[in-house]
Amino acid sequence: MSNINESYDQPQIEAIIRDKYPLLEQSLLELLAIPSVQGTATDGAPFGADVKEAIDYCLNLADKFGFTTTDGEGYIGFADWPGNNDGQIGILSHLDVVPAEDKDWQYRPFTPQIVDGRIYGRGAIDDKGPLLACLFACAVLKEAGFRPSKTIRQIFGGNEESGFGDIEYFKKHFQEPDCGFSPDASFPVIIGEKGIIHWELSQKWQMQDQGDLLLVSIEAGTAANIVPASAQAVFKATLDGKKQIKDLLRQYPEKARIRISERDQQLIIDVKGRATHASTPEEGLNALSIILRLLSFINFAPQGAKTYINIITQLIGNDDYGCGMWMGAADELSFLTAVPVLLKVNQTSGTVAIDLRFPVTHTLDYYQKLTHAVAQKFDLTISTFEGKEPLLVKADSTPTRELLDVYHAHTGKEKTPLVIGGGTYARAFKNFVAFGPYLPNEKGMAHMADEYITQEKLLDLTRIYARAIYALAK
Numbered sequence: 001m002s003n004i005n006e007s008y009d010q011p012q013i014e015a016i017i018r019d020k021y022p023l024l025e026q027s028l029l030e031l032l033a034i035p036s037v038q039g040t041a042t043d044g045a046p047f048g049a050d051v052k053e054a055i056d057y058c059l060n061l062a063d064k065f066g067f068t069t070t071d072g073e074g075y076i077g078f079a080d081w082p083g084n085n086d087g088q089i090g091i092l093s094h095l096d097v098v099p100a101e102d103k104d105w106q107y108r109p110f111t112p113q114i115v116d117g118r119i120y121g122r123g124a125i126d127d128k129g130p131l132l133a134c135l136f137a138c139a140v141l142k143e144a145g146f147r148p149s150k151t152i153r154q155i156f157g158g159n160e161e162s163g164f165g166d167i168e169y170f171k172k173h174f175q176e177p178d179c180g181f182s183p184d185a186s187f188p189v190i191i192g193e194k195g196i197i198h199w200e201l202s203q204k205w206q207m208q209d210q211g212d213l214l215l216v217s218i219e220a221g222t223a224a225n226i227v228p229a230s231a232q233a234v235f236k237a238t239l240d241g242k243k244q245i246k247d248l249l250r251q252y253p254e255k256a257r258i259r260i261s262e263r264d265q266q267l268i269i270d271v272k273g274r275a276t277h278a279s280t281p282e283e284g285l286n287a288l289s290i291i292l293r294l295l296s297f298i299n300f301a302p303q304g305a306k307t308y309i310n311i312i313t314q315l316i317g318n319d320d321y322g323c324g325m326w327m328g329a330a331d332e333l334s335f336l337t338a339v340p341v342l343l344k345v346n347q348t349s350g351t352v353a354i355d356l357r358f359p360v361t362h363t364l365d366y367y368q369k370l371t372h373a374v375a376q377k378f379d380l381t382i383s384t385f386e387g388k389e390p391l392l393v394k395a396d397s398t399p400t401r402e403l404l405d406v407y408h409a410h411t412g413k414e415k416t417p418l419v420i421g422g423g424t425y426a427r428a429f430k431n432f433v434a435f436g437p438y439l440p441n442e443k444g445m446a447h448m449a450d451e452y453i454t455q456e457k458l459l460d461l462t463r464i465y466a467r468a469i470y471a472l473a474k
């Protein structure tokens, strides 16, 4: 047998992984049976007794493998594999899960079950399966005789899904690892997150009630980070007013998405789109934008409302990339998106909320100035402004370089790091990146009904995480 501290002995590692797999699977089934949704805080269990039980379960398992465990008072826990030299590599995963109800599932969320090679249960892929794959990867390397040069600290979080209270506790009591990864997003390696601004543009005007079409209201959107799936405008209309809209719609390019109905003297326009997360507008169809474009072709009163609709259509109604307000931008890793997500207009005022995500190498301060310039030019008021700086870990340093090499060696696929629009758990610490468990373009099961991980994926994650941990700690 060769010495694993000199070179990675693939066949030996594979044999140990196969040998340990039944225990890994059994452990995952037991862990999935703990319904670790955030619950009522009690003494020593700030996120509820079930979250604490899940953390304790993993600390116990780590202890059996011979790692040194630390109990973070029910907030978080970690297991150390001490290294021969200074330095520390962190692996950050979480044990809390989002709620799930029996009635929405074909299988049962907290009574895990294996069917056709799939392990079903809430948390199977987010994030209990990947967490155990990492823990077992460490146990496999240990059994193979590997002696890490740096300490490997596996951190079991208890509050990723609702507020990062686990990370807050950790930072108050312990030092951040030098660098590391979080198996809670996707491969190859996510090294950055765009900056995010949630802002609202409002305007007020005088009421005025003459004309064939009088606006009553416009409404669209459900949340500040979701592309609206529906939008509605209501008008008080004369016969001529109704005719104007019907004539327009007869040859309107987006008419398949638009439905008109009448109620007394009111004409109601409904638009159907397709919801998606605001960080990936290209995957949805924005009903708010569609209704803006339509309304910009219709003459209606009050004039103030009509002017407001024309302005915001020009600014954000025609594209999702900020071009209409001269903000279109990109760097070598990412591009800007600007998506209208909420719209409320009545007879005397209007407000539109915009989800803006800017390139990872740009600054919040720059976009704060731009948004104010836009508002000023069109006499709009910024009624809400919340901004978050982007995050970026260097592409050519540890841990990104090592993890990309491992991904390439394991899959044969190209090794380009990714920047995404949304946030990941890796945001918790400096020099942390997201690494798996999804493959690029793999459809996500996280937070969905009948969440599962396949047995094959659980095995394969153990293989790739073993190589990754070896590469970072050798």
Ligand SMILES: [Zn+2]
Residues within 6 Å of the ligand: 094, 126, 127, 160, 184
């Ligand atoms: Zn997660």
